[in-house]
Amino acid sequence: MAEPHGPDPWRSRSLRTRLTVLTAGLLCITLVVGALTLTTVLSRTRVSELDDIVRERAATTAELVATDSLPDALPVEEPGEIVQVLDAEGLVVASSPSASRTLPVLPPEEVARLRAATATAGVVSPTSASAYDGQARVAVVPTTWRGEPVTVVATMPLAEVQGLLRALSLSLVGVVPTLTGILAVAVWLVLGRALHPVERMRAAAAQVARVGGPGSLPVSPADDEIAALARTLNDMLDRLETASSRQRRFVADAAHELRSPLATLRASLEVAKEHPGAYRSDELAEDLVGEVLRMQGLVDDLLLLARVGSAPRAREEVDLADVVRDAVGGSGAVLRRPDVAVAVAGAGEAVGDAPALGRVVRNLVDNAVRHAASRVQVTVRPGSVTVDDDGAGIATQDRERVFERFVRLDDAREREAGGSGLGLAIVREIAREHGGDVTLDASPLGGLRARVEIPTAP
Numbered sequence: 001m002a003e004p005h006g007p008d009p010w011r012s013r014s015l016r017t018r019l020t021v022l023t024a025g026l027l028c029i030t031l032v033v034g035a036l037t038l039t040t041v042l043s044r045t046r047v048s049e050l051d052d053i054v055r056e057r058a059a060t061t062a063e064l065v066a067t068d069s070l071p072d073a074l075p076v077e078e079p080g081e082i083v084q085v086l087d088a089e090g091l092v093v094a095s096s097p098s099a100s101r102t103l104p105v106l107p108p109e110e111v112a113r114l115r116a117a118t119a120t121a122g123v124v125s126p127t128s129a130s131a132y133d134g135q136a137r138v139a140v141v142p143t144t145w146r147g148e149p150v151t152v153v154a155t156m157p158l159a160e161v162q163g164l165l166r167a168l169s170l171s172l173v174g175v176v177p178t179l180t181g182i183l184a185v186a187v188w189l190v191l192g193r194a195l196h197p198v199e200r201m202r203a204a205a206a207q208v209a210r211v212g213g214p215g216s217l218p219v220s221p222a223d224d225e226i227a228a229l230a231r232t233l234n235d236m237l238d239r240l241e242t243a244s245s246r247q248r249r250f251v252a253d254a255a256h257e258l259r260s261p262l263a264t265l266r267a268s269l270e271v272a273k274e275h276p277g278a279y280r281s282d283e284l285a286e287d288l289v290g291e292v293l294r295m296q297g298l299v300d301d302l303l304l305l306a307r308v309g310s311a312p313r314a315r316e317e318v319d320l321a322d323v324v325r326d327a328v329g330g331s332g333a334v335l336r337r338p339d340v341a342v343a344v345a346g347a348g349e350a351v352g353d354a355p356a357l358g359r360v361v362r363n364l365v366d367n368a369v370r371h372a373a374s375r376v377q378v379t380v381r382p383g384s385v386t387v388d389d390d391g392a393g394i395a396t397q398d399r400e401r402v403f404e405r406f407v408r409l410d411d412a413r414e415r416e417a418g419g420s421g422l423g424l425a426i427v428r429e430i431a432r433e434h435g436g437d438v439t440l441d442a443s444p445l446g447g448l449r450a451r452v453e454i455p456t457a458p
Contacts, residue, residue: 051139055139058083058139062143070085084096084104092104104131106130106155114127124139137156138153140152316352320350330358331369333366342378343376346380356433361378364427372447386450386452388443388447388448393448
């Protein structure tokens with residue numbers, strides 16, 4: 001059975017440490033590759049220049065030998081440059097001032113090897129047999145002088161190229177680590193400053209997780225990706241807090257409002273149990289059905305309020321006139337009060353979720369019909385629906401209070417008249433979820449005017 005692997009040491013490091021190590025490592029590799037490339041290019045370039053010098057010097061001296069125009073000292077121009085004319089036995093016939101006339105620059109066997117190589121390939125060759133330099137580039141040209149075979153030998157030392165290589169090697173050993181260390185420190189400091197807002201966000205998130213309840217993450221003043229992330233996370237926290245608040249409020253509302261109908265049901269059942277002969281089953285069923293229906297409506301309204309804003313709704317262009325006609329046709333209050341005339345006029349469109357907007361209009365119509373004396377007028381315009389009634393209206397100081405949950409005014413405290421107390425709260429929640437709102441005012445008909453506004457298509 002394979003043993004479980006422990007945590008990856010690399011991944012256990014902080015993001016700041018990993019980024020610093022990666023950046024410094026890449027820089028170090030880049031510097032090393034650059035130094036090696038530079039060394040190769042410079043050394044090859046300089047060797048090529050030395051080859052041109054010795055090749056040209058050997059050819060020029062060979063022309064002097066062929067024309068029997070050898071000077072006392074063979075001419076040279078570059079420091080360390082040596083040119084000699086050697087006879088068949090390897091003795092010096094002529095030499096540049098940079099070499100001795102008694103010490104050949106190359107031994108006879110090396111000259112013979114280079115003569116053979118030049119005859120077949122015609123190239124400048126490296127040599128380590130020079131009597132004057134450890135490493136050199138050499139060119140040999142066979143020719144004749146006064147009828148005797150001689151060899152022109154020209155050399156240039158490689159000390160300059162070797163010195164360049166040593167200097168670049170020292171830079172690899174000293175400069176590259178130094179630059180890498182400096183950059184690593186700079187990257188560490190820059191990343192620390194750049195990631196500071198992230199650390200603040202982490203600390204704030206830990207505080208929210210530890211103590212619970214509402215909270216927000218600090219937003220960086222710079223309008224960058226981290227600030228955008230903080231704003232997005234704050235929006236998420238706000239939505240989570242709103243959802244949690246809705247859940248707590250739903251539980252509290254359900255516990256509070258369901259207590260009364262449950263108590264009524266219990267009382268009716270206890271009376272029927274204690275006095276079976278005095279409480280007929282049809283009377284008991286009639287009493288219970290009313291309370292059950294009331295509880296069902298209350299639970300439906302509470303669930304609807306709990307769901308508002310929990311998920312995005314569909315956004316499509318909606319014909320408000322059709323929504324209003326469907327809402328009026330499905331209104332239970334309209335069916336229960338045939339003495340109230342409901343008229344629909346106008347046309348218009350809005351952008352939203354048709355079923356949700358239908359619930360808004362139905363609640364407003366139900367509310368108007370319950371309190372109207374004889375007439376309700378529904379007017380449709382682009383982006384708005386207005387519901388007027390000729391009832392008693394609502395006092396100015398109460399027009400905002402009625403949007404609170406379970407608020408029933410003095411003249412509507414009875415549950416059959418006042419409903420569940422959630423109708424207008426549902427209307428405002430759905431309207432605001434769509435980006436609109438609902439307002440109450442005095443109606444020209446003498447009662448209350450309710451006006452809901454919903455955004456239209458651009």
